[in-house]
Amino acid sequence: MAVAKSLGRINPRTSALFLCDMQDKFRSMISHFDQIVHNSNRVLNAAKIMEMPAFATEQYPKGLGHTVPEIELAKFSIKAHPKTCFTMCVPDLLEELKTVQPDTKSIILCGIETHACIHHTTLDLLEQGYEVHIPVDCASSRTETDRRFALSRLRDVGAFLTTSECVILGLAADSAHPKFKGLQKIVMKSAPDTGLLANL
Numbered sequence: 001m002a003v004a005k006s007l008g009r010i011n012p013r014t015s016a017l018f019l020c021d022m023q024d025k026f027r028s029m030i031s032h033f034d035q036i037v038h039n040s041n042r043v044l045n046a047a048k049i050m051e052m053p054a055f056a057t058e059q060y061p062k063g064l065g066h067t068v069p070e071i072e073l074a075k076f077s078i079k080a081h082p083k084t085c086f087t088m089c090v091p092d093l094l095e096e097l098k099t100v101q102p103d104t105k106s107i108i109l110c111g112i113e114t115h116a117c118i119h120h121t122t123l124d125l126l127e128q129g130y131e132v133h134i135p136v137d138c139a140s141s142r143t144e145t146d147r148r149f150a151l152s153r154l155r156d157v158g159a160f161l162t163t164s165e166c167v168i169l170g171l172a173a174d175s176a177h178p179k180f181k182g183l184q185k186i187v188m189k190s191a192p193d194t195g196l197l198a199n200l
Contacts, residue, residue: 008160012050019056020111025064035192039164040110040138046168049182053100056080057088086120106131110138115150135164137194
């Protein structure tokens with residue numbers, strides 16, 4: 001019997017949000033950094049409306065500083081996990097995830113850089129059996145070449161590529177849902193362009 005392929009539906013009750021290394025020192029280096037941060041914050045606010053757990057990391061914060069305030073970690077009492085490796089799958093974060101929501105099946109992954117930390121985090125999560133959803137307007141690199149080919153590679157190995165608005169609306173795919181209006185307010189204004197379709 002053929003194994004049914006996952007359709008990649010995001011169930012808020014078994015999903016979590018990962019926010020990767022959106023630190024101030026990277027602001028001037030990363031393509032469309034401010035737009036990536038803005039879109040990631042939209043996803044975070046939507047996740048919290050749906051009462052989903054969210055986790056953040058910071059790459060070598062002693063030298064690279066902390067997560068930019070626009071993400072609003074403090075608003076949701078999220079404490080970033082420091083790391084030196086590319087992957088977000090550090091032991092303390094994974095332990096917190098298993099404690100907070102042991103039946104997690106899907107991870108929504110936002111942040112930088114697409115070809116480094118997003119890449120390695122995705123591979124590690126897939127190896128551990130999680131579905132990974134990457135909103136492409138919430139992930140970037142210093143160059144568009146690295147960004148685009150990393151996204152293509154991650155799609156090839158099984159990650160779901162999507163957009164911030166698709167993720168947000170997919171959290172409550174029925175206007176009768178009691179939390180739909182909260183999500184609708186977030187997407188009333190379109191997400192800013194992050195340059196992925198330029199020069200195609």
